[in-house]
Amino acid sequence: MRYLLLLGFLFLLQNSKAQSFELIRSADYPDSSFYDIFRLGRSEYWLGGENGVLYAMNAAGELKAVHYPSLGLDILKIDTLADGQVLLAAEKGTLYFHNRKTGTWRIRQVKGFEDKVFYETASGPNGEVFVCGGSSKIAQSRARLPKGFIIRSVDGGDTWQRVYSNPFAMVWDVDLVQGKLMAAVYNPLSRKRLISLRKDGRWMSELRNRVLLIHQFDEENDLLAGTRHILFKPGAISGRMDGSTHTLPGTAICWSVKRSGPWLVSLASAGVLEIDNGSGRKLFKVSNFNLYEMETSPDRGFFIVGSHGLILRIRPGEREMTAGEEDFERKWKNLNSN
Numbered sequence: 001m002r003y004l005l006l007l008g009f010l011f012l013l014q015n016s017k018a019q020s021f022e023l024i025r026s027a028d029y030p031d032s033s034f035y036d037i038f039r040l041g042r043s044e045y046w047l048g049g050e051n052g053v054l055y056a057m058n059a060a061g062e063l064k065a066v067h068y069p070s071l072g073l074d075i076l077k078i079d080t081l082a083d084g085q086v087l088l089a090a091e092k093g094t095l096y097f098h099n100r101k102t103g104t105w106r107i108r109q110v111k112g113f114e115d116k117v118f119y120e121t122a123s124g125p126n127g128e129v130f131v132c133g134g135s136s137k138i139a140q141s142r143a144r145l146p147k148g149f150i151i152r153s154v155d156g157g158d159t160w161q162r163v164y165s166n167p168f169a170m171v172w173d174v175d176l177v178q179g180k181l182m183a184a185v186y187n188p189l190s191r192k193r194l195i196s197l198r199k200d201g202r203w204m205s206e207l208r209n210r211v212l213l214i215h216q217f218d219e220e221n222d223l224l225a226g227t228r229h230i231l232f233k234p235g236a237i238s239g240r241m242d243g244s245t246h247t248l249p250g251t252a253i254c255w256s257v258k259r260s261g262p263w264l265v266s267l268a269s270a271g272v273l274e275i276d277n278g279s280g281r282k283l284f285k286v287s288n289f290n291l292y293e294m295e296t297s298p299d300r301g302f303f304i305v306g307s308h309g310l311i312l313r314i315r316p317g318e319r320e321m322t323a324g325e326e327d328f329e330r331k332w333k334n335l336n337s338n
Contacts, residue, residue: 020301020315024061027289029309037305038078039295040086047305048075048088059298061313068096069105074117076133081123081156089118089131097157108157116149120173122181127156130163132171132183146170150183172214182206184214194241207241224298225266227253238266238274248274248283260296263316267291267304275316286312 034049043059052070055063068327075096077089088096093113097106119133134148143281148171150164164171169187193214194207207214214226224245228235239245251268258265260279265277271287278297289307297303301315 016148021286022061022313022315024303024313025063025309025311027287027308027310032309033111033290033307034292034305034309034311035074035076035249036293037079037295037303040080042298045080045137045295045303046086048308050074051306052090053309054088057303061303063311069096069107071107076117077120079121079123081129082125083127083156085156087121087123087129087157089121089133091117093118095131095157110151110160113149113151116147119171119226120175122174122176124176124179129153129157130174130176131160132164132174134170146186148176148185148187150181154243160277163197166269183275184291186214201283222255223257223259223264225254231258233286236272237267241331248272255290255292258294258302260302260316263300263303265294265314265316267294267306271306273304273314275314276317300311 017333020216031129032053034047034053036049037045037047039045045057046066047055052072052075054066054070054075057063071094073090073092073094075088075090079087079089080234081087084100086256088098090096093110093116095108095110095118096109098104116135117133118131120124120131122130128246130150130152131150132150134146134169135259142284145167146169147167148165148169149162150171151160152163153160158315164183166185166187168189169185171183171185173184174181183195185192185195191208192205194205195203196206198204214224214257222241223238224241225238227237228247235246238248238254238257248266248268250271251270254266254268256267262277266274266276268274269290271289271291273284273286273291275282275284285308287306291304291306291310294302299315301313304312327333
């Protein structure tokens with residue numbers, strides 16, 4: 001497995017001012033895919049994923065295992081609450097809460113959600129927390145009723161109540177945007193793709209699209225990521241809420257979109273990465289494995305995590321590469337070159 005990633009790289013000559021890629025951890029860990037990376041501070045990151053793997057990483061890319069009361073469950077999301085606690089959302093209706101001040105942990109397995117996966121979280125003031133998700137089988141790309149839901153706690157996660165439930169819809173994302181609760185859903189029987197909760201307790205449609213599955217809603221930039229088909233067939237999509245979406249060819253699903261300065265980076269299945277500087281897009285094939293999530297780095301670049309324990313760093317231009325980085329760069333395939 002150690003050399004599978006490198007077999008996917010093709011020879012590329014780049015000029016000295018170009019996209020700089022750095023392999024921090026190769027994809028040779030078959031049971032420890034990273035599903036999320038979260039920036040806790042200027043130079044502190046947490047990475048979580050398959051089978052409960054959890055690491056802390058500094059800005060230099062150095063990893064250290066986080067010791068916690070793991071149940072060996074996949075971690076899908078890492079977030080912080082308004083009071084500074086770290087929240088890990090996992091499968092089988094499980095949440096891990098970490099108090100960084102005291103160094104203590106507590107586990108909450110929400111009754112009635114043992115066969116569900118908690119996919120995303122959002123937190124507000126005064127102990128309010130929202131968690132969304134659906135059937136664990138859907139998250140594993142297996143055909144099942146989605147049984148999507150959003151649950152809410154007002155006491156920091158001790159007790160929960162449903163605020164949304166639909167057996168035919170998967171809830172991929174939930175965010176608090178200027179105090180309004182937004183949720184990205186996919187229901188093959190409906191055109192609603194982004195919904196919001198009104199003050200009267202009713203849900204209204206914010207965005208309609210016949211085929212687009214919205215996988216991510218970035219509350220700062222209104223960025224969207226997803227696919228044209230719930231079964232994750234080719235046709236990855238990224239774009240903005242205003243409708244200026246575009247397709248990343250040759251991929252199945254776009255998992256994440258994030259901005260840093262002038263650079264907009266999209267991650268997709270099969271190791272495809274797109275860089276948009278506002279005047280043009282460049283598409284790169286950087287791995288044979290999936291790229292899932294990313295966080296900005298102190299140098300305005302990005303740390304990227306993916307399947308099989310893959311960790312990359314990208315610096316999208318405007319910086320001289322070192323000789324070592326240039327040599328490594330030649331192993332990447334520029335999909336825009338002839």
